Amino acid sequence: MGVVKVREEQAIRRLTDHLVETYTDTYPVERVEAAVGTARRRFEGHPVREFVPILVERVARRELETEAAAAEAGDLVASSSDIESASATPQSVTDQRLNMDLRQSIGSVFTKNRIVPLSVAAAIVVAAIVVAVGVRQPDSPATTTPAAQSVTTLRGVVGSEKVAFFSDTEVVEALARNGVRIEVDPAGSRQIATSVDLSKYDFAFPSSGPAAERIQRARNINAKYTPFSSPMAIATFQPIADLLTAAGVVRPGPVATFDMARYLELARTDTQWDYLPGNTAYQVRKNIVVSTTDPRSSNSAAMYLAIASYVANDNTVVQGPAAEQAVLPAVSKLFVRQGYTENSSEGPFQEYLAAGMGPTPLVLIYEAQFVEAAARGQIKPGMVLTYPSPTVLSKHTLVPLNAEGDRIGRLLSTDPQLQRLAAEHGFRTGDTATFAKVTADNHVPVPADLIDVIDTPTYDTLEHLLDGVAQTYN
Template structure:
């Protein structure tokens, strides 16, 4: 008897584990264990135990699958008045209970009857199909298509977001990305191993298209260029006539270029007690030879240096080069991606990085992460330029990703949560309002960048001044 009890306990434990595994998406383990316990009570005291675990499992499955078939209740009528056994498993079980609840003269034959009826019940339960039959196994899930690409570093947090990964998986793809400066992607990165390139501007994308002889492109989101700075710096530049205060302060690039051209130092500004540092007034940028954000800085500055006119033609290019070159060569060492100057801004504060040229999206995302400290602020250059993040596909898989990023509502919403402006302006406005982000609702002073060839000429001219 002890051996049988041990075997029964072991069988019920294994059966319970199996039920938990089968129904874990519908019921908690505690609920399933409770249902097993309740079913087990219905067979308490029965001397024939061989088939009890099987019968318990059938009762529990009916309960968990919410079969319309009524749950078996203990018999309450005398044996000689009870209905005859039915051909169904539930009828057989009811008859079994009737036999054991009877106190009449048929008691000597009860044990034998129970054995017979138990066997019949098990056979019928196995042979007769019913609503409690196990559900068919789910259809196999198609494997995800792996899509590899080189992307501007400012988009890495977006592609590393688990919600973005899940949304892409629902679209059937798994994206593997490597970060690089956008101009690096267009000039020095080996793109042969990738399915797409995703720089941060149309100019870099156009260069890639020319090199790879590709006409397709997608622009799922964009971001205006901005300056991450600090309230004391904004106050100083306001008094110097370079910043126009307002709900969203703006940096007058023409006045700023005058300060740079004159070699003005911070400690030379009047009434400067907040930042009396003996170094020139300069915005920290990336390396224009490798980074798109620096190229966008050059595009906006060249417009201001050219009397608020888009640079066009060699004479205009040569006229603005001396002014715009000073913006870069005076900085010393610069990094290849915007992560560098912006991370310095976040980590080290006003001392080494009083102003950093960044994508607006970087500031909004840092705000959402709680990385923006009191005193940090965002200023928009006037004029500014819009960086249009442009994906260039190299085949069907890259094209599939471009379509997903551009049209999938969930991915567009997640892009807005990462600070990017999507085709639906309401999405970005909602995120900005929820985070109380100090961003411009409407971009008014935005100018077009020079043509691809003109911008390349300007970048080549700046590059020569480094040597």
């Protein structure tokens, strides 16, 4: 069994155990395992395996939550056979979409960690049924609209943190109204720029400017779009934040910051957690390390490298072979001491959400991941978001590979509804009011204006640094 296969099996076991624990009061173990198995079979034969466990968990969780919500709503709605009897004709594609939307509408009433009054829930469900059944009548114009026949399917390869956005039903509908259906494949941003076969895609959508620059240069493309962005952040837990506050790394405030210069000092002297004075909360004999993804394939780790190299280079963007060689010993240590790292930013963040501070006391993430998780009710009391000082802004940059890809870039950048939906997924867009409302509603303290932000090195310099780090793994 190959290394990739072993890692996938281990990841599937971990996510299965996590889902069993999550749904222990709702389903027997066998039901959860069956949902995982069904989801996994959907990705059999897929050549890119790194993201399969993440996608399997999303599909299985969606199935279990929809089923649980439907069961809880059973006293409020007619049985499925009663609903389907409203139309004697076979379901069209539109009908199937409406049924999917109905299930998601029902699920949204019950699955977002809030209790909805029975009368309100009943009204929402009944309204959804009225809409679904009404549109399915034979004389309904929705079943014969010309727009439904003129939707163009386009393909893109995107950073994994954007998969949830493109899977959102509202995003799908907004794109369909513009005559577009998008299919996306996830990949690490560095993989997108260097090893993914882009000939079968209409657009590439990595998570950083340098990766996009590499694609543009290789394919002689001038156009690019930056529909949204997200600063890098470090997620931790209150006991860890308290320890690091005493050590001079974390600076509390309305928005907590993480002093990278002080952190690099601790890394340089091989400071372990149990060395910290007064440490009674996390007495473990391992180095103080921020968990990241694999710098050889993932953008978030590359952004972390950009921050660390800047600080190690006397707060100056690294430029030239001499500066590169000077900072490599300090920054390489930050990665090599982590041991195994994953290819996707989704991996370490999901472990942070599921496993607590034991294995992941500090994890590098995109701000958008924390905000989106808060909107889903996944952030538990004691989870803390801090911002590296300095930080970098990860600019999610779309490179159109043909005219249709250019159309997607313009849509994502200018369509008000798509901009609003991106903000609801935690991304910073031109719709600053929606982003501010999302973070306020979900009690996530974020800086309204990013001040302590640095530029990343050029693509070539960043590649040299990444190659240097990669060599230290061997």
